[in-house]
Amino acid sequence: MDNFKSILLACSVLLLIPILGWSQDLNTRDNELWTGISLRYELNKKIEFGMDQQVRMSQNLQAVRSNFFEFGAKYEWNKYVSSKLQYRYTIRNDQRNVNRYTLDLNAKWKWKSVDLKFKYRSRFQHAMVVYTGQPFTYFRNRLELSYYGFKKWEPFISYENFYKLNQHHEFRGNRYLIGCEVKLNKELDLSLIYGVDQEVNTKNPDSRNIFSAVLTYSF
Numbered sequence: 426m427d428n429f430k431s432i433l434l435a436c437s438v439l440l441l442i443p444i445l446g447w448s449q450d451l452n453t454r455d456n457e458l459w460t461g462i463s464l465r466y467e468l469n470k471k472i473e474f475g476m477d478q479q480v481r482m483s484q485n486l487q488a489v490r491s492n493f494f495e496f497g498a499k500y501e502w503n504k505y506v507s508s509k510l511q512y513r514y515t516i517r518n519d520q521r522n523v524n525r526y527t528l529d530l531n532a533k534w535k536w537k538s539v540d541l542k543f544k545y546r547s548r549f550q551h552a553m554v555v556y557t558g559q560p561f562t563y564f565r566n567r568l569e570l571s572y573y574g575f576k577k578w579e580p581f582i583s584y585e586n587f588y589k590l591n592q593h594h595e596f597r598g599n600r601y602l603i604g605c606e607v608k609l610n611k612e613l614d615l616s617l618i619y620g621v622d623q624e625v626n627t628k629n630p631d632s633r634n635i636f637s638a639v640l641t642y643s644f
Contacts (some may be wrong), residue, residue: 457490458482459618459637466644473499475511479639492516497527507531525552540574544583562590563597571606579606599623604637614641 461479468474475497483490497511509529516522530547548565565588571581580603587598604618618637624630 455483455631455633456485457633457635458486459635459639461639463639463641464644465641471501473501475499483633490517505532505534520556522555523552524555525550527551535573540572542569542571542573542579544569544571560591564588564590567600577608579608580604581606593626595626597624597626599625602635612643614643615639616641 459479459481461477464476466474475495477495477497478493479495480492481490482488493513493515495511495513497509499507499509501507509527509531511527511529513525513527514522515525527548527550532545534543535541536543544567546565546567546569548563548567550561550563550565552561553559554561565585567583567585569581569583571579573579582604583600583602585600585602586596587600589595589597600620600622602618602620604616604620607615607617609615616637616639618635620635620637621632622635623632
């Protein structure tokens, strides 16, 4: 068990280093604020429907970057594996509204003796700009580690990469997150997140800080 905890600590530190290092650049790179609400309806033990609305501010919170509405359905194959299909319509400036479709395959596993939860999400994502028809297709992989030993809140860290399938077929981004899921009451949860988005394999790679607060209501 001691060896396991040492390995876990080392992995957590490796994931946190980029976030902690880049957090010192709050005044030199763009800061974004993501806020919204999610609704979750559990039809039965296997099927859940969801609806999300979110506003994302950019330019150091001075302008609206996007506003999106998303609908989806999740199916639990068993206690370890689920899949999810979603549609999102995003409103952007300069006639760049986007239709986006995603298909997720999710896996989760609990290490009950140490109150740890491991999650993996594989996502196929296809989006198209409404007015121009320009496509953007990505394959995304996300790993998440959380601790559920507390009664009301669950801290987590995660890493996600973005592989672009259009044109050059290459990795185009990394996303590092640290956050907490807070149980406000039986139906209402609050997700608080700080993260860093980092572009790669572009001529002028950009990165930005992300601050997020999203309420989820389940019924």
